[in-house]
Amino acid sequence: MLAALDLYVTALEPWPRVPFLGRALHAVALQLLRSADATLAQEVHTGDGPRPFSVCGPFVGDDERLAPRLVPATSYRLRISALTAPTAAALARALEPERRPVELALDEVIVRLERVEATTDTYEGLRDRYFPTGPVRRTIELTFLTPTSFHSGGKDVPLPLPELVFGSLLERWNAYAPFTLSPGVRDFARECVGIAHYDLKAWVVNVAGGRHAGFVGRCGYRVLRYDPYWTRALCLLADFAFYSGVGIKTGMGMGACRRSDLDRPVPDRAGEQA
Amino acid sequence: MLAALDLYVTALEPWPRVPFLGRALHAVALQLLRSADATLAQEVHTGDGPRPFSVCGPFVGDDERLAPRLVPATSYRLRISALTAPTAAALARALEPERRPVELALDEVIVRLERVEATTDTYEGLRDRYFPTGPVRRTIELTFLTPTSFHSGGKDVPLPLPELVFGSLLERWNAYAPFTLSPGVRDFARECVGIAHYDLKAWVVNVAGGRHAGFVGRCGYRVLRYDPYWTRALCLLADFAFYSGVGIKTGMGMGACRRSDLDRPVPDRAGEQA
Secondary structure (H helix, E strand, C coil): CEEEEEEEEEEEECCCCCCCCHHHHHHHHHHHHHHHHHHHHHHHHHHHCCEEEEEEEEEECCCCEEEECCCCEEEEEEEEEEEHHHHHHHHHHCCCCCCCCEEEEECCCEEEEEEEEEEECCCCHHHHHHHCCCCCCCCEEEEEEEEEEEEEECCEECCHHHHHHHHHHHHHHHHCCCCCCEEEEEEEEHEEEEEEEEEEEEEEECCEEEEEEEEEEEEEECCCCCCCHHHHHHHHHHHHHHHHHHCCCHHHHCCCEEEEEHHHCCCCCCCCCC | CCCEEEEEEEECCCCCCCCCCHHHHHHHHHHHHHCCHHHHHHHHCCCCCCEEEEEEEEECCCCCCCCCCCCCCEEEEEEEEEEEHHHHHHHHHCCCCCCCCCCCEECEEEEEEEEEHHHCCCCCCCHHHHHHCCCCEEEEEEEEEEECCCCCCCEECCCHHHHHHHHHHHHHHHHHHHCCCCHHHHHHHHHHEEEEEEEEEEEEEEEEEEEEEEEEEEEEEEEECCCHHHHHHHHHHHHHHHHHHHCCHHHHHCCCCCEEEHHCCCCCCCCECC
């Protein structure tokens, strides 16, 4: 079970310069989990593996850019995504209309929770899009919505190398899905996937005591040596990114990501200088 | 001997949409070499190693961006850089005022050669800036002026990973300098140099029958684990980039690059979101 819960909130007072709120969103997610399933919240909080949820926001309404400021009477969106059935169930219960909190604390500021919208999928559903058949693309574009970074070779790598992006998605898929993908996906991404185009912006964030060089923007990946199985696996993982996020600290607001080549036809020569 | 020769030219007719002129600049460089030293030109032309020169342009005057169009009566700059003493000597001779061509052919268009300015250094001079002493910086910024790409693992990698950038510079330095740097520079760059900030734009070029995903822009590198020898070697290579360029097809207009952190003080937290 996969669920992305969009919490639409309004600010009660202006906040002219919003810092990166990853830690505050993490606290909101844990608070919601705790209100519905204290045991699960405790497990998640004390476990040392990746969190079975990701968070991001605040975005201005349905826009995809982080809000630089909060203005009263404007709608902002926080997203909490669940990667396991128990987490999804607990969050859904915590956000039932009669049960959910009226207000949420985002660091210094209190926001009012106006409504919640859910998008859901299942691991089986994602798989069935591409296996054994289904439309695949050879050029896949990902849009990185919040600062994204990877930990590789003992350092932060703030660049969306194919093997880091798809390797991270693969790791998360295999941690939670009821059926795993071959670890060869990472090698295929390294050896047979090229970067076709990008539009990236570096963005350094301070979150939970750590300072990370990250980036936001778009990156197009092209399968250079076509292979049906691996290309299907990449498409599947690109869709999964909507829920899982990618890279480090996705439970702390980093690495929110979604597939964007399906928004429009991607020409074969995308990225060529106009 | 290292020389960067700036050829200031004016267009005789407008060219509303200038394509990537790498191949034309390569032809100009070979033509100049041939006019002064036919044997050397032949060696360079038929050799299969890297070219002992790099080319880039046209830039608008002293600006650092490639000119999207040529307008008559405007000054444009082409640069040819020599990495060996014979090449530098031959180009200098070919460009002597009484000897140099009045006009140059850039693909479809003829430009008038107005004047030439030279910047020179020696390998010894670059070394003496940093070895055994001299001011070093822990954050080094490179500006990539023309589309830059690297060939790694059988594919183009259009991202300025520290090991690719400094590995390419090291390879070129060791091919031409009278004294080599340790191949450990590449490992140091991979393991101990992080990306601190960047502002990059993808740019696909067609040059000499090949299509390459590349990029232009700035990238700041930070030595994460300081070591005097390696850091000095990185500073030296960053300075060398002005002449050598970096990555693939520097003899065909790609990979023009220069160190830019010395333009201004680079704060320790450069790249942080404003």
